[in-house]
Amino acid sequence: MPAQPERADPLITMEGVDKWYGEFHALRGVNIEVRRGEKIVLCGPSGSGKSTLIRCINHLEAVQKGRIVVDGISLDDSARAVDAVRREVGMVFQSFNLFPHMTVLQNCTLAPMRVRGLNQAEAEATARKYLERVRIGEQAAKYPAQLSGGQQQRVAIARALCMEPKVMLFDEPTSALDPEMVKEVLDTMIGLARDGMTMVCVTHEMGFARQVADRVIFMADGEILEEAAPETFFKNPQHPRARTFLGEILAHH
Amino acid sequence: MNYTLDFGPVISGLPDLLKGCAGTLFLAVTGMTLALAIGIGGVVLRDSNVKALRILVISFVELIRNTPFLVQIYFVFFALPLVGIRLSPTPTAIVALGLNGGAYAIEIIRGGVQSIHKGQIEAGLALGLHKTDVFRFIVLRPALRAVYPSLTGQFIMLTLTTSIASAIAAYELTSVAKLIENESFRSFEVYGTITLLYLAMSWIIMKAFAVLSMRYFSYPVK
Numbered sequence: 001m002p003a004q005p006e007r008a009d010p011l012i013t014m015e016g017v018d019k020w021y022g023e024f025h026a027l028r029g030v031n032i033e034v035r036r037g038e039k040i041v042l043c044g045p046s047g048s049g050k051s052t053l054i055r056c057i058n059h060l061e062a063v064q065k066g067r068i069v070v071d072g073i074s075l076d077d078s079a080r081a082v083d084a085v086r087r088e089v090g091m092v093f094q095s096f097n098l099f100p101h102m103t104v105l106q107n108c109t110l111a112p113m114r115v116r117g118l119n120q121a122e123a124e125a126t127a128r129k130y131l132e133r134v135r136i137g138e139q140a141a142k143y144p145a146q147l148s149g150g151q152q153q154r155v156a157i158a159r160a161l162c163m164e165p166k167v168m169l170f171d172e173p174t175s176a177l178d179p180e181m182v183k184e185v186l187d188t189m190i191g192l193a194r195d196g197m198t199m200v201c202v203t204h205e206m207g208f209a210r211q212v213a214d215r216v217i218f219m220a221d222g223e224i225l226e227e228a229a230p231e232t233f234f235k236n237p238q239h240p241r242a243r244t245f246l247g248e249i250l251a252h253h
Numbered sequence: 254m255n256y257t258l259d260f261g262p263v264i265s266g267l268p269d270l271l272k273g274c275a276g277t278l279f280l281a282v283t284g285m286t287l288a289l290a291i292g293i294g295g296v297v298l299r300d301s302n303v304k305a306l307r308i309l310v311i312s313f314v315e316l317i318r319n320t321p322f323l324v325q326i327y328f329v330f331f332a333l334p335l336v337g338i339r340l341s342p343t344p345t346a347i348v349a350l351g352l353n354g355g356a357y358a359i360e361i362i363r364g365g366v367q368s369i370h371k372g373q374i375e376a377g378l379a380l381g382l383h384k385t386d387v388f389r390f391i392v393l394r395p396a397l398r399a400v401y402p403s404l405t406g407q408f409i410m411l412t413l414t415t416s417i418a419s420a421i422a423a424y425e426l427t428s429v430a431k432l433i434e435n436e437s438f439r440s441f442e443v444y445g446t447i448t449l450l451y452l453a454m455s456w457i458i459m460k461a462f463a464v465l466s467m468r469y470f471s472y473p474v475k
């Protein structure tokens with residue numbers, strides 16, 4: 001993957017974003033800037049709005065207030081803007097969401113063919129490249145149900161990479177995995193980070209955060225309460241909610 | 254009881270009866286194809302953003318499901334000419350069977366679509382696919398797989414319902430049987446024979462569906 005070009009403007013900007021689910025205020029005045037090549041880890045207690053926040057970046061959720069700009073495209077609910085943004089943003093879900101009726105290879109070629117307009121040979125070449133990269137090339141002809149959870153999640157990562165996105169969003173990519181499979185997925189993500197991918201990761205894997213993140217963002221009740229470099233955040237969290245949260249996380253691990 | 258069986262007329266009419274079977278299978282297969290198209294299209298419109306379309310589909314389904322097929326087929330037969338469409342009995346029967354089967358298929362397929370995890374749709378959208386592509390490439394096949402047994406049942410039903418098309422003298426087995434019976438008065442033999450023939454055709458259709466299922470829906474699931 002080519003390194004991200006050096007450009008000064010942020011890849012993702014969220015400004016004064018508010019989101020409600022009906023009466024429920026899920027995001028409150030969220031401001032975030034993600035620079036090109038930056039790796040962000042987003043954490044916080046359950047229900048704090050982490051998923052909601054990253055799902056706004058590719059418009060799986062619409063917001064009621066504020067501005068979201070991705071790669072210079074302002075997400076204004078117009079279909080064109082949404083399409084353009086989704087082309088540049090890859091997403092990996094907690095539950096993998098591979099398409100069960102397609103082989104691993106077909107999972108990886110569908111969007112490049114339908115969205116990027118590649119022909120089958122090109123799409124397959126791209127797919128094989130990224131499947132190799134997540135070290136699962138030999139499984140290309142299998143169906144998702146024939147793979148372990150860790151393998152499925154790596155395929156999901158490869159599938160997103162096949163669109164050659166500028167940023168990858170991860171929503172708790174390892175929380176549905178058996179413990180012995182967490183590492184293979186994290187290693188894949190670390191590799192991706194090393195190659196310069198811009199990443200926004202919702203995860204409670206603090207080892208990963210320490211190793212990879214440029215910044216940790218802590219949120220609770222739909223608000224960003226703290227933003228700091230990982231060493232600072234883990235050693236010396238400022239906000240009492242962050243302290244409580246870290247205490248709980250560490251007790252679990 | 255001094256009714257003596259005489260299969261003579263049935264035996265001499267056998268070539269016609271077999272042609273009637275072919276007619277029935279033709280009605281069944283074309284009717285099913287139309288019904289499937291209406292079913293899939295109807296599901297898309299049923300959940301579209303346009304309220305008028307949703308209401309249209311709901312009304313259509315209610316209308317078909319709450320009226321007798323015999324009345325529907327007469328309606329198509331006598332109403333279409335009023336709007337200038339003149340179809341002979343067999344195409345009329347296909348249209349009626351397709352509309353009737355389609356209404357039931359809409360309800361069945363919709364159940365399958367609703368059973369698809371919303372993560373599948375989100376994954377498709379996140380990859381940049383449009384809603385229509387998400388439906389076509391991601392949702393449809395697993396949805397059909399989920400309701401395949403009900404759909405098969407419905408289509409066997411459609412196969413048997415073709416016999417009602419004899420009311421407008423479409424070319425199918427029951428019409429042929431009626432002719433033979435009218436000439437020979439051998440009702441028991443004629444209808445006994447076609448009972449077995451219908452049984453055989455149901456079985457063939459069932460097998461055909463099993464083969465299709467092997468072909469399209471045999472991907473492994475957890």
Ligand SMILES: Nc1ncnc2c1ncn2[C@@H]1O[C@H](COP(=O)(O)OP(=O)(O)OP(=O)(O)O)[C@@H](O)[C@H]1O
Nearest residue numbers: 021022024026044045046047048049050051052053
């Ligand atoms: N579609 C929805 N409709 C209504 N409320 C929702 C919806 N999605 C999320 N919420 C609510 O918004 C809040 C934030 O949800 P979100 O999924 O973003 O939290 P999260 O931080 O990702 O939590 P978790 O760690 O459990 O995944 C929660 O209280 C949740 O109940």
Ligand SMILES: [Mg+2]
Nearest residue numbers: 050051052171
């Ligand atoms: Mg979440």
